[in-house]
Amino acid sequence: MATTYNPYENVLKVMDEAVELGGLSTDTYEMIRNPQRELKVYLPIRMDDGTIKVFEGYRVQHSNIRGPFKGGIRFHQNTDLNEVKALATWMSLKCAVVNIPYGGAKGGITVDPTKLSKNELMRLTRRYTFAIESIIGPDKDIPAPDVNTNAQTMAWVLDTYSMLNGKPCPGVCTGKPLELGGSKGRPSATGRGVVISTKLILAEHGKTLSGSRIAIQGFGNVGANTARIAYHRGAVIVALSDVSGAIRCEDGLDADAISKFVEEGHLLADYNESGVEHISNEELLLTDCDVLVPAALENQITIENASKLKCKFIVEAANGPTTAEADAILKERGIVLIPDIFANSGGVVVSYFEWVQNIQTLTWSREQINDMLEDILTKAFAEIKEVVHKKNCSWRMAAYIVALSRLITANEVKGLFP
Known part of the structure; x- marks a missing residue:
């Protein structure tokens, strides 16, 4: 019988190998192998035909050791907890490998969005935002678009969160429309x-x-x-x-x-x-x-x-x-x-730029954004390359060693509470 693919077990396997190959400290590594929080929510919404349907949603916060949790929200019929845990872990690694001050998180709803109307998707997004509102925020956890979600989804997240908090909160999510505090260069x-x-x-x-x-x-x-x-x-x-x-x-x-x-x-x-x-x-x-x-x-x-x-x-x-x-x-x-944690990190890097613009009320040009993105990725590539040659390993192993080294060091410097 074929073994069912488990993305979370897959990422842990690669992490374990990288820690051993990199000779990294294992004292606090067990903390990084496990998410800090897993939230499962049930989301009842009124469908267009008047019936009520309940959907399952998740938000996994893997690590905020280096900064607020950061990660997208996906709508997909095959989304489950193991997938979201893996994605949250990859986000921690992704932010660490390009050295931006975020931790990793991810959210998802088990739904086929092609079978819902725009109004049903709006109600589902708002209900999900209400369900996770207490654990997200500009200095806590900043969602973004992912598979089958987009700037419109983030506009609904922003509006719902802002209404619940009684004030505009543009820094609560990234990947927003430009008119609502989004960043030039973010969609691409x-x-x-x-x-x-x-x-x-x-x-x-x-x-x-x-x-x-x-x-x-x-x-x-x-x-x-x-x-x-x-x-x-x-x-x-x-x-x-x-x-x-x-x-x-x-x-x-x-x-x-x-x-x-x-x-x-x-x-x-x-x-x-x-x-x-x-x-x-x-x-x-x-x-x-x-x-x-x-x-x-x-x-x-x-x-x-x-x-x-x-x-x-x-x-x-x-x-x-x-x-x-x-x-x-x-x-x-x-x-x-x-590897993914480096190759597709452009989204979270520019999300970071969007967040900085929001919380500091700044506006940068598309040229500035694109230049800063290339600078960050070029520097991160050079750091990974150095480990590739030093350890005679694959680019994936090198990227994981760079990322895990930063996460483990941050954990050790902070210490264990209480």
Whole structure:
């Protein structure tokens, strides 16, 4: 019988290996292996047909040792506590590896948002915000968008929290609309960070982004922005996928035209242009390319397909797309992988910029935001690279060693209360 994938066990396995390889102190490590708080809430809402339906929601706060909890809220039918715990843990690691003063958290509601109307989604979001209001706030825990949530979702979170607190509270969440205190550059930040990560690792191997052949699994916010930004920098986008299927073109896809097509409400399964072939998601992962960018959900590159991949580099735009078992196969095959906790950290970095602007009543230009993002990621990349060479390890192990070292040191400096 096949073993059920558990993302939380997967992240713990990688953390344990990194602590051993890095020779890190184990005195307070057990505190980092466990979340500080797990909250499960039941959310009754009135549906449009007048019936009442109850949904399950979660908020996991992993660590605030280095600053307030920070992490997105996802709406997905397969969301469960183990997934949210793993995502919260990855957020702690992500903030630590790029050295911004946040801890990690994550939230989710078990729901298929495509089956709810906009008004039902609004009521669900507001009820969820009410349920977690006591544990979030600008100096406690700052939510953001994630899978199937967006700036509109954050506007509802902001309004609900502000009404409950009797004043405007723009710093309570990030990824908001510009009109409500959002930051320029935030919608494209995660995708931009993926492209910066790709550029950095290609340069490390004497290659350039321009002319590199890239396959991207997933065409949501992150995948679409990754495709457009890479396309504008001269990359050849050879394959893309969404929930309906995948498309491939050896001569390259027009990322701008496809984005416009999808924004008009279409799916990739309906996209037909000369030279474009329709393939399965699995075929996309096995596409012959320079760079494979998994930008969908967890558990995509596994022990079953890792030996069949035809890419030279993997840049993880999604959280946890590669299992620990697959990692070992990729390393043996010489496929270079840039891990999620660094590759997709652009979103939380620019969320940090948004939060700083909110709490200090500042406004920065898009150019400032993008320049600061590139500076932070370039510096973090150099720190990870140093560990790669020092420990002769994978980029994932090096990133985890950097992140865990900061978390463990912070724990030891603060001490244990009481």
